[in-house]
Amino acid sequence: EPTGELDPVSSKQIFEVLARLNKDYGMTIVIVEQKVMLLAEYVKRLIVMEEGKIFRDGPVRTVFAEQKALEDIGVHVPRVISLHGKLSHRYGYSKEVTLTVAEAKRMVEEVLQDVKI
Template sequence: MIQIEKLSFSYSGSSSPALKNISMEIPDGEFLGITGASGAGKTTLSFVINGVVPHYYRGEYYGNVRVNGNDVFSTDPCKVALDVGSVFQDIDSQMTCSVVEDEILFGLENFGVPKDEAEARLEWALRETGIENLRSREISGLSGGQKQRTAVAAILALKPNILVLDEPTGELDPASSRNIFRILKELNESYGITIVVIEQKIMLLCEFARKLAVLDKGSLAFYGSVRDVLKNADRLASLGVNYPRAVDFHKSLVSRGMIAPGTEVCISAEEAAALAGGLL
């Protein structure tokens, strides 16, 4: 469980806070998408969960963040890393080895996992991320999607109970993006791993996430089920957040008096078609 209470943070030397009075609880087993315009504070929010803030980036820190009961501020970041696995926005800077299996074994060795156990975890992580065939490949020769899978595998092998990923599909085409989210869904459903994923592609969040957090200039503008948050289409648009076309369709039916304003908002083309079908 992640508990964030009245958290504000300003990077040292910066005059304006990157996060302003954020309070939220992320229960175990959640699949949370975080979205918001560029500079809204998404990456910084992920940093307070994995301890990069305040242990690597310092600044003015107010409030509390607890991960599985441990106060991140006063907990050794290596201990936090056992609970929270992080895939950073710039994965190239995260990779330390040149070959896929070495990259996965590197973290395991660092955390002192015995050799037999490390081999079993390596095979498991490769299997879960569908990259068994890439085991001996040079990372520099991999596609963007394959690199992302490698980064997820390396983190997964450490068996964290929370995975924090910062725009894992940023450089990927739609098919590879969905594949990454399918892996996250599988990890969430089969192993109960809490997923916290920063993502700009709202359709992916509609399909895969249960909850949505929207940041606006460092503040938490919305936090709730994906459907509840998407009801606020006009406000989301003003925050620079996309929403599915199906929501517009729902809005136009409401404004024409064809459905009641309280009718559940549709968030996919299939749901919009079903809604239209019901009216015919």
């Protein structure tokens, strides 16, 4: 866990360096990390392990779209993904799962436009 004991700013800096290495040098980077919000922002593919076995493996949006299954095994999904699940359930929001605060903002704006309060 490269960011295990780091504050949020330092954690983001580490991920920025790793993203640059991937982009500039084509390096494949394997990370074991519990800060899934950072993963949601930076990775293309996500592998979730449970008791030493692969539980889910796929594009990050596809894996996080299975919010309930992830929560059932103890994964704390990012708040933007949790918000997506709640708005989908309550208001029928059907677009792809949100991964960033900017995407969540757009989602909330779209839902508010459709909801009559």
